[in-house]
Amino acid sequence: IWASKFLGQEKLRGRVTGLDLLPQYIERCYQRNFSMFFLGAAEGVAQRFKEQLEEKYPGIQVVGVYSRPYANEFSGEENQKMIDIINAANPDILWVSLTAPKQDYWIQQNYPQLNSSINIGIGAALDVAVGKFNRAPIWMQKSGLEWFYRFIKEPKRLFRRYFIEAPTFIPIIIKQKILEK
Template sequence: MAIDSMIVNNQKTYVVTPNLDHIVKLEQDPDFVRCYDQAGLVLADGNPLVWASKVLGTPLKALVTGSDLFPSLCRHAANRGFRLFFLGGLEGVAQKAADELKKKFPGLNVVGVYSPPFGFDKNQQENRKIVEMINAVKPHILFVGVGAPKQEKWMYNNIAQLDINVALGIGASFDFEAGSIKRAPKVFRQVGMEWFWRFANEPKRLFRRYFVESTPFIPIIYNQLKETKREVK
């Protein structure tokens, strides 16, 4: 496992998991691009990216969703004795996730949990407190679940001063593990329809993201395909 190797070799880096929404944001936000450029590992989180990679002739090996990677890494961490820190979620959610994961994986060592207030990333005093809180317990893995692009920008801006090995942006994964948001049944995930399940359960919140903000994804891929064909010629 690449992340295990990062820890064993005492690296300091962060992992991003792009989905359709990220691709659109990357076209519009140069700061977000810089976050991706410095990431130690990029894992595709979303079937549209896998499909697009095939269309472009550069098929990705696998889909690795943040929501699957999070519990998988927790299981691995419990076996390896890695220290974990959970940053994000609404008040009490990350702690609930930690409690549930400890039941699943005996020996899981969650050394810190903190749900930051809204706007923490713009508050120097609060941000300094968070960094000190994390460094005091020196986790091997820091999970950051505050949504994109905030979590990626926070990792990029703070990685140099964090005493960790690997940070990962995991979106709503704390909510899934805590049970505050129900994840799609496996059959939906297997056919690439997890997004539809989430929309059906949170239509007001997700309508704009899925049906307005994400629509540029198709022309982005189309233009990339044209560029690829032009280069071949």
């Protein structure tokens, strides 16, 4: 959103996070009897989320969950195992709760092999939904500082993402601004 403002593009209405998206779509999936699979999150988190959903929505179609210990990359064997587990469950919707942009790359790389009709990256939404983490205060969300709140809570895990990887985006935006002139 900040980059679009800097580039003088039309004002975006806002951002949509996995946390914003998840409750509304879960409700719709339940109403339409869509089957769902949850991939990722910390070990046990997806299972706890499934149990919460089954309590709140009797008969909801959560056809599978799969979590594993955190790793920067999946081996080819591990990746194929995840695909096989998901495809065996044959969900309509696959919710992918990995770190960004890992989940986006994973979906892009693997969607041709997946039987699911819709694949959605939701980041840390499951962790927040089961109470493992709290979400940033509303004022931080609205001012674009939710990332900073998360960094304060998990500095070791997020330092590289926010202060080494993310700044590589800044020269790209500046170059784009110069080229537009």
